[in-house]
Amino acid sequence: MRCAFCDNIDTQVRDSRAHSNSHIIKRRRYCPSCGERFTTIEQLIRREIVVVKRDGRREMFDIEKLRRSIKLATAKGSLDDGSVDSMANTIHKQLENRVNHDVNTKTVASMVMKRMQAVDDMSFIRFAAFYSDRVTYSDFLSLIETVKEVGAPQDGPDLFTVGDVVKPKRGRKAKNS
Ligand SMILES: [Zn+2]
Numbered sequence: 001m002r003c004a005f006c007d008n009i010d011t012q013v014r015d016s017r018a019h020s021n022s023h024i025i026k027r028r029r030y031c032p033s034c035g036e037r038f039t040t041i042e043q044l045i046r047r048e049i050v051v052v053k054r055d056g057r058r059e060m061f062d063i064e065k066l067r068r069s070i071k072l073a074t075a076k077g078s079l080d081d082g083s084v085d086s087m088a089n090t091i092h093k094q095l096e097n098r099v100n101h102d103v104n105t106k107t108v109a110s111m112v113m114k115r116m117q118a119v120d121d122m123s124f125i126r127f128a129a130f131y132s133d134r135v136t137y138s139d140f141l142s143l144i145e146t147v148k149e150v151g152a153p154q155d156g157p158d159l160f161t162v163g164d165v166v167k168p169k170r171g172r173k174a175k176n177s
Contacts, residue, residue: 001029001040008033049095052104061103063092070112073127079119087115 003011008031015028023044030037049061067088074084091111095103109127117124 003029003031003034003036004038005036006031006034011038047096047101049092050102051108052102054105058102061092061095063088066091066108066112070116070127073112073116074119074123078123083119087112090115 001011002009010033011029011031013027014030014037017026017028018024019026025042027040027042028037029040050058051061052058067084070079070084070087079087091108094111095101095108113124113127116127
């Protein structure tokens with residue numbers, strides 16, 4: 001690390017302090033050339049997570065977007081901001097720990113749903129309705145009934161296990177008829 005004052009190449013580390021609960025280390029440095037002291041911060045660079053959308057488009061994972069979608073599903077205020085934050089942060093950490101850093105939106109949605117169903121049924125159903133492209137309005141009503149009767153599905157591999165649980169009473173009309 002170059003000296004912040006005289007640009008000398010060799011500086012010495014005099015003290016290192018790790019922050020508890022974070023991957024940050026502060027180092028106190030001394031420059032033997034000019035005698036000045038300065039502090040550097042060493043921080044873990046997290047691997048980037050890429051979200052693969054339904055149409056195949058890829059975009060960088062954005063925790064703000066995740067927070068917004070969780071909040072949308074809980075518009076009635078069943079989750080306070082702190083709970084939304086901690087849910088989003090937990091999911092973010094889980095995604096970082098995956099071997100594969102490409103993740104599809106279904107997987108992210110199912111991770112949210114697993115946490116949401118523990119919080120409240122209504123938010124869970126709203127979220128399921130937003131993120132499943134197979135859930136029609138009648139599926140949605142059946143889903144509500146299913147959750148009322150047997151509780152939300154416990155641990156599906158992804159969102160669409162929800163569709164498998166629901167058995168709509170009426171057949172869906174073909175779009176092109
Ligand atoms: Zn210096």
